[in-house]
Amino acid sequence: MNVSEYRIQGATGEWEVVIGLEVHAQITSKAKLFSGAATDFGAEPNSQVSLVDAAMPGMLPVLNGECVRQAVRTGMAIEAQINAWSRFDRKNYFYADLPQGYQISQLYHPIVGEGRLMISLDEKDADAETKEIGIERIHIEQDAGKLMHDQHPTQSYVDLNRSGVALMEIVSKPDMRSPAEAGAYVKKLRSILRYVGSCDGNMEEGSMRADVNVSVRKPGDAFGTRTETKNVNSVRYVMQTIEIEANRQVDVLEAGGTIVQETRLFDPDKNETRSMRSKEDAHDYRYFPDPDLLPLVLDDQFLADCRASLPELPDAKRRRYEGDLGLTAYAAAVLTAEAETARWFEALMEACGDQAMAKAASNWLISDLFGALNRLGMDIEDSPVSPAQGAELLKLVADGTLSGSLAKQVFEIMLETGDDPAKIVEEKGLKQTSDTGAIESVIAGILDANAEKVAQYKDGKEALFGFFVGQTMKAMQGKANPQVVNELLKKALA
Numbered sequence: 370m371n372v373s374e375y376r377i378q379g380a381t382g383e384w385e386v387v388i389g390l391e392v393h394a395q396i397t398s399k400a401k402l403f404s405g406a407a408t409d410f411g412a413e414p415n416s417q418v419s420l421v422d423a424a425m426p427g428m429l430p431v432l433n434g435e436c437v438r439q440a441v442r443t444g445m446a447i448e449a450q451i452n453a454w455s456r457f458d459r460k461n462y463f464y465a466d467l468p469q470g471y472q473i474s475q476l477y478h479p480i481v482g483e484g485r486l487m488i489s490l491d492e493k494d495a496d497a498e499t500k501e502i503g504i505e506r507i508h509i510e511q512d513a514g515k516l517m518h519d520q521h522p523t524q525s526y527v528d529l530n531r532s533g534v535a536l537m538e539i540v541s542k543p544d545m546r547s548p549a550e551a552g553a554y555v556k557k558l559r560s561i562l563r564y565v566g567s568c569d570g571n572m573e574e575g576s577m578r579a580d581v582n583v584s585v586r587k588p589g590d591a592f593g594t595r596t597e598t599k600n601v602n603s604v605r606y607v608m609q610t611i612e613i614e615a616n617r618q619v620d621v622l623e624a625g626g627t628i629v630q631e632t633r634l635f636d637p638d639k640n641e642t643r644s645m646r647s648k649e650d651a652h653d654y655r656y657f658p659d660p661d662l663l664p665l666v667l668d669d670q671f672l673a674d675c676r677a678s679l680p681e682l683p684d685a686k687r688r689r690y691e692g693d694l695g696l697t698a699y700a701a702a703v704l705t706a707e708a709e710t711a712r713w714f715e716a717l718m719e720a721c722g723d724q725a726m727a728k729a730a731s732n733w734l735i736s737d738l739f740g741a742l743n744r745l746g747m748d749i750e751d752s753p754v755s756p757a758q759g760a761e762l763l764k765l766v767a768d769g770t771l772s773g774s775l776a777k778q779v780f781e782i783m784l785e786t787g788d789d790p791a792k793i794v795e796e797k798g799l800k801q802t803s804d805t806g807a808i809e810s811v812i813a814g815i816l817d818a819n820a821e822k823v824a825q826y827k828d829g830k831e832a833l834f835g836f837f838v839g840q841t842m843k844a845m846q847g848k849a850n851p852q853v854v855n856e857l858l859k860k861a862l863a
Contacts, residue, residue, distance in 0.1 A: 375547030377585065379619045385588045386615040387595070388545035388581070390607070392558060394443075394537045394568035395512070395576035396436045402511045402535035403430030403473065410574050414517070414528035422533040424468035429661050436535040437665065439567035440480050440509050441675045443537060446565050446682055447504055449484025453667045455508075457659040466514035466527055474538075475508035476656045480665065482506055486541075486561075487684065488553040494698060502554050503542035512536050537568070543582065543592065548608035555579060555604050556706075560683050563708040578602045581635075583614045585622070593618070594628040598635050598642050610635045614642045686711055694727035703735055710734075713749050713756055720760030729763055737777070741784055754783050762790040774847045775799050799848065805857060808841070808849050812861050815840045826862060834858065 377384040401408060404421035421428045444451050456478040459471040484504040491497040514532040518525050539558065545551045559570040559577060570577050579602075584595035596618070598610050613635075618628050633642040681689070683705045690701035704714045717730050738759065742752060762780060765771045771779060771794065782793045794800050815837060816823050826833040841854050 375549070376588075377615055377619050379623050381623050383588060384585045384615070384619050386546060386548075386611065387543050387584045387586060387592055388547075388551050388611055389543035389595075390541045390545070390551060390554065390582065391580040391597075392539045392541075392555070393512075393578050393580070394539060394562055394570070396439045396509070396535040396537055397567055397569060398433060398435045398439065398535055400433055400435075401533040402433055402436050402509065404533055406533065408534050410571075410576070412530055414526070414530060416530065418529045418532065422468070422529055424470075430473065430659075432662065432665070433535060436509060437480070437667075438671075438675060439565075440507060440537050441667065441672065442565050442679060443539075443562065443567045444481035444484060444507055445676055445679060446561050447484035447486055449504060449507065450482030451667070451672060452478065452480055452482055453672070454478065454664060455480040456664045457662045458656045459659050460510075461655045462653075464513065465525070466516050466529070466532070468514070468529065468532060472511060472513060473659055473662070474510035477658075478664075479506045479508035481508070486554060486557055488550060488557050490549050490553055500544075500550065502544045502550075505540040505542050507537050507539050510536050510538060543584075543595075548611040551581070551611055552604050552608045555607055557683075560706060560708070564680055564682055564711075566680075572602045572604070575602060579607050581607055581610045581614070583611055583618070584628070585615050585618045593622075594630050596628065596631055596633050596642075598633045599645065601635055606635060606637060609637070609640070610642060613640065617642065680708075683708075683711070690727075690731075694724060694731075696727060696731050700728075700731045700735060704731060707749075709748070709750050713752070716756035717759050720757045721763060722760075726763060726767065729767070730760075733759065733763060737780060741780070745784070753787055754780070758783060758789055765790055765794065769850060770794065770800055772847065772849075772851055774842075778847070805853060808845070808853055808857055809861070811844045811849070812837075812841055812854075812857055815844065816861060823862065834862070837862070 375386060377386065395408075396402075398408065400406065401419070401422065404419040406419040406422055407417045409417065421430060441451055455475060457473050458476045460474045460476065461471040463470055483506070486502045486504060487499050488502055489497045489499045512531045512534040514527055514529040516525050517528055520526045541554065545554060559572075562568040562577070563570045568577055572578060578600050581598040581601050582595045583598070584593040586593045596614060598614060601607050601610050614633070621628060629647065631647050632645045634645045635642050687701045687705045690696045690704060691698060696704070703710070705711050714731065714734055717734065718724070718727060721730055738749075738752065738754065742749060747753075762771075762776060762783070765779075766773065766776045779790050779793050779799060782788065782797070783790060786793075819837075819840070822833050822836065826837075837858050838851070838854055841858065842849055842851070
């Protein structure tokens with residue numbers, strides 16, 4: 370499918386969907402944006418609240434420099450304009466989980482300006498069409514607290530642990546035209562944030578969530594009125610929200626109604642979006658510069674240090690894996706999709722110590738290790754087999770000590786015991802044999818026991834060769850070197 374060919378078929382013809390995303394990413398930092406309170410997930414309610422977070426009288430915010438550094442590094446990773454001069458504004462509104470009565474944000478002068486992100490609907494296909502999604506801005510702001518409605522039959526409680534937590538709001542341009550494009554954008558953005566280390570990207574824990582802006586129009590028409598669906602917390606839900614909301618808007622318009630600019634919520638249980646409140650404009654929040662905070666000025670050395678600290682990013686890493694290591698587009702895409710996988714593969718290659726082993730290493734990681742981890746319900750960072758152990762196993766295959774089938778047996782024991790492969794091979798007697806005398810003896814016995822099949826083979830039924838190989842390997846419990854078995858069988862049957 371062309372990346373921009375998604376259409377909704379309405380009663381009056383085709384409709385095009387226009388999508389923009391505002392992604393809120395919690396900045397990786399041990400403290401909040403303007404206070405030293407901790408930011409650990411899952412802490413007891415109201416156990417991580419400083420006097421600043423609770424808006425006690427006389428408290429003044431002090432900017433966390435690490436949050437600034439991470440926002441700048443993120444901006445550089447998406448090739449965005451970094452604004453050396455930025456300013457904080459107060460966004461004024463009353464809500465029970467906002468103790469100050471305002472949120473400190475950056476409306477007029479954000480720290481990061483325009484950038485871009487390249488997406489592909491099929492990262493594993495080198496020839497798949499790509500599309501550039503514009504990014505409007507990244508600004509830093511503090512989070513609000515959280516209301517809890519399920520703790521008491523008649524009252525709502527407030528947990529202020531999130532109050533003051535540092536967020537980057539990453540605002541895309543309305544460049545996406547399908548749920549699949551939006552899904553690819555969120556995945557790519559999350560991957561980059563994890564590579565950079567500026568956000569853990571954990572959508573289930575709320576450290577990354579998206580506000581989904583959707584409108585519909587007849588192809589070629591001006592943009593329609595958009596709605597914003599708040600706090601969508603998974604890639605799948607982002608895609609569902611777009612599909613559901615776009616179809617709802619088409620139904621409303623085709624029935625002669627109008628779309629109201631409003632804020633909506635996505636209900637995954639009912640598979641619907643529903644109205645939350647009418648959409649406010651900037652003037653509704655009475656923004657003004659925060660009088661407690663000086664403008665933020667970044668010097669050249671700070672910016673140079675930020676740039677120097679950036680890791681190799683996924684697109685560059687994928688190109689290197691394909692070009693320098695000779696990996697397929699599929700393998701390179703799988704290995705670079707998540708920072709943790711790429712780091713594990715890099716450690717595996719370093720332990721192998723030979724670039725020529727890259728294909729064997731990538732095949733083993735993608736099929737054997739990933740297969741085992743999926744079976745065990747584990748992530749790669751929790752792997753019971755280390756990169757050094759994986760490299761040792763691959764070397765034992767490369768030098769002929771283990772056959773492919775024996776290596777799989779050893780790997781299963783490694784998963785269970787955590788032992789090194791060499792130790793397992795020694796203790797279990799799993800070493801592959803290339804002893805021609807021993808193999809010839811077994812082959813002679815098999816050919817004697819299957820004289821009829823030998824005659825059929827010699828009469829032209831060459832498919833029986835596989836039968837003789839299988840019988841030999843079975844008799845030798847899989848320990849015979851397959852290459853030697855093939856050579857000796859051909860000689861014996863000639």
